[in-house]
Amino acid sequence: MIEINNLHKSFxxxxxxxxxxLVIPKGNTIAILGPNGSGKTTxxxxxxxxxxxxxxxxxxxxxxxxxxxxxxxxxxxxxQIANFPNNxxxxxxxxxIKDIRGKKNTHENLYIDLFSLxxxxxxxxxxxxxxxxxxxxxxxxxxxxxxIIILDEPTSGLDPISLLVLKDIIQQQKAHGKTIxxxxxxxxxxxxxxxxxxxxxEGKIYFNGTISALKEETKEDHFEHAIAHLLKTxxx
Amino acid sequence: xxKILKYSFFDLIRSRWxxxxxxxxxxxxxxxxxxxxxxxxxxxxxxxxxxxxxxLMGTMFGIMYFYNxxxxxxxxxxxxxxxxxxxxGQYLGVATSLSMSLILGLGIPFFAYGILKSEAILDFxxxxxxxxxxxxxxxxxxxxxxxxxxxxxxxxxxxxxxxxFMAVIYDGLFLISLILFEEYPLDTFSLLASMANPIDLSRxxxxxxxxxxxxxxxxxxxxxxxxxxxxxxxxSLGVLLLWVLIPLLLIRNKVLKKDF
Numbered sequence: 187m188i189e190i191n192n193l194h195k196s197f198x199x200x201x202x203x204x205x206x207x208l209v210i211p212k213g214n215t216i217a218i219l220g221p222n223g224s225g226k227t228t229x230x231x232x233x234x235x236x237x238x239x240x241x242x243x244x245x246x247x248x249x250x251x252x253x254x255x256x257x258x259x260x261x262x263x264x265x266q267i268a269n270f271p272n273n274x275x276x277x278x279x280x281x282x283i284k285d286i287r288g289k290k291n292t293h294e295n296l297y298i299d300l301f302s303l304x305x306x307x308x309x310x311x312x313x314x315x316x317x318x319x320x321x322x323x324x325x326x327x328x329x330x331x332x333x334i335i336i337l338d339e340p341t342s343g344l345d346p347i348s349l350l351v352l353k354d355i356i357q358q359q360k361a362h363g364k365t366i367x368x369x370x371x372x373x374x375x376x377x378x379x380x381x382x383x384x385x386x387x388e389g390k391i392y393f394n395g396t397i398s399a400l401k402e403e404t405k406e407d408h409f410e411h412a413i414a415h416l417l418k419t420x421x422x
Numbered sequence: 423x424x425k426i427l428k429y430s431f432f433d434l435i436r437s438r439w440x441x442x443x444x445x446x447x448x449x450x451x452x453x454x455x456x457x458x459x460x461x462x463x464x465x466x467x468x469x470x471x472x473x474x475x476x477x478l479m480g481t482m483f484g485i486m487y488f489y490n491x492x493x494x495x496x497x498x499x500x501x502x503x504x505x506x507x508x509x510x511g512q513y514l515g516v517a518t519s520l521s522m523s524l525i526l527g528l529g530i531p532f533f534a535y536g537i538l539k540s541e542a543i544l545d546f547x548x549x550x551x552x553x554x555x556x557x558x559x560x561x562x563x564x565x566x567x568x569x570x571x572x573x574x575x576x577x578x579x580x581x582x583x584x585x586x587f588m589a590v591i592y593d594g595l596f597l598i599s600l601i602l603f604e605e606y607p608l609d610t611f612s613l614l615a616s617m618a619n620p621i622d623l624s625r626x627x628x629x630x631x632x633x634x635x636x637x638x639x640x641x642x643x644x645x646x647x648x649x650x651x652x653x654x655x656x657x658s659l660g661v662l663l664l665w666v667l668i669p670l671l672l673i674r675n676k677v678l679k680k681d682f
Contacts, residue, residue: 269493
């Protein structure tokens with residue numbers, strides 16, 4: 187379970203998060219929605235301890251994350267932009283991350299098969315296309331089988347087949363009772379894999395509930411229209 | 423931390439530039455020994471090269487590695503690792519591999535020449551020790567500068583400027599102040615001023631070990647009186663150590679506060 191209380195963060199004069207309160211129960215799949223620059227990535231990076239927040243608390247299974255780094259053993263994270271050391275080969279990178287995390291029984295082969303990455307294993311990461319890098323990124327994110335999965339824009343650069351594979355993987359992870367947090371702009375993808383959404387705008391949460399509740403509240407049939415409606419009512 | 427150190431170290435060992443750096447010292451060592459045919463003289467010439475070049479290489483490699491491994495660092499930050507061990511591990515990887523190039527590059531030719539049987543063994547080991555210190559100091563400072571500057575060009579600029587200040591400008595200011603205040607007693611001032619700059623400090627330490635301080639006149643006598651003793655030696659090594667530890671402490675504080 188992830189519990190966030192009154193989280194504030196600013197970069198200089200730019201207030202990015204203005205008091206986020208959020209509880210993500212164990213086993214839920216939640217999507218974070220919101221326009222560009224609304225604070226989605228900052229929220230995710232705060233949970234990971236990459237961004238140092240000024241005010242508020244984050245608890246992960248009742249442990250305050252400010253107190254350590256061990257809690258990250260429970261998190262698998264997919265960063266938004268796949269930045270890898272360019273002079274490494276794909277297989278070397280996987281081996282290295284495994285070694286650094288100190289885990290032996292990982293599932294990289296399963297995901298390498300699913301994303302058909304075998305021809306790329308001995309290529310340097312600098313020579314891969316954006317979509318292939320994203321697949322490597324996904325392999326790294328899923329292979330450790332941790333109880334919490336955080337995916338920041340998992341669909342970016344993926345071809346339609348890989349997108350289907352990704353949806354299947356997420357459904358399987360849900361079935362295993364994982365807590366999953368996804369940020370995405372692709373509404374059809376969100377609707378297919380998530381039951382709950384939170385909508386962030388300018389650092390505040392404006393909606394937190396199931397997709398059907400959102401549709402009811404906005405009286406729209408389509409998820410995309412419901413989100414657009416939400417944006418309009420907030421700005422009005 | 424040891425794992426990060428290992429990966430950074432091997433990453434650098436595999437890089438072409440480490441070999442170039444190593445080969446340069448190897449060549450320099452052999453050439454100097456063949457031209458001079460005298461170990462002591464070779465040590466003096468080497469000192470002049472090392473005192474300027476080692477800090478420059480430490481600065482350049484440090485800042486280059488810091489920026490080049492940015493992606494790697496971001497990847498590591500999301501892993502269950504302590505923040506400080508990521509950065510200190512990378513720093514130790516760079517500084518150790520540079521020191522190794524220096525020590526092996528100069529060590530091999532001098533060893534082949536028979537340094538172990540010569541009287542200059544102590545002078546030579548002093549040369550290597552101060553070279554090692556200078557590498558660790560300037561790599562640490564360049565890492566610190568890198569942490570503050572997202573802009574690579576600016577970071578490079580500041581790092582080179584720091585080297586230039588320590589290697590060239592500092593001495594100029596020092597000399598000017600000695601001339602301006604020549605009517606006052608300057609013993610303590612010049613002692614402290616040379617302590618405050620690791621490059622000057624290393625130079626003086628090596629010169630005094632070589633027993634050519636007489637060449638430096640009155641100042642040489644003052645320095646000999648202080649640095650020549652065991653106490654002076656301990657203080658100087660302590661100051662060099664502080665020059666490594668203070669930037670490391672600053673790196674630690676900055677790393678703990680920084681957003682990625």
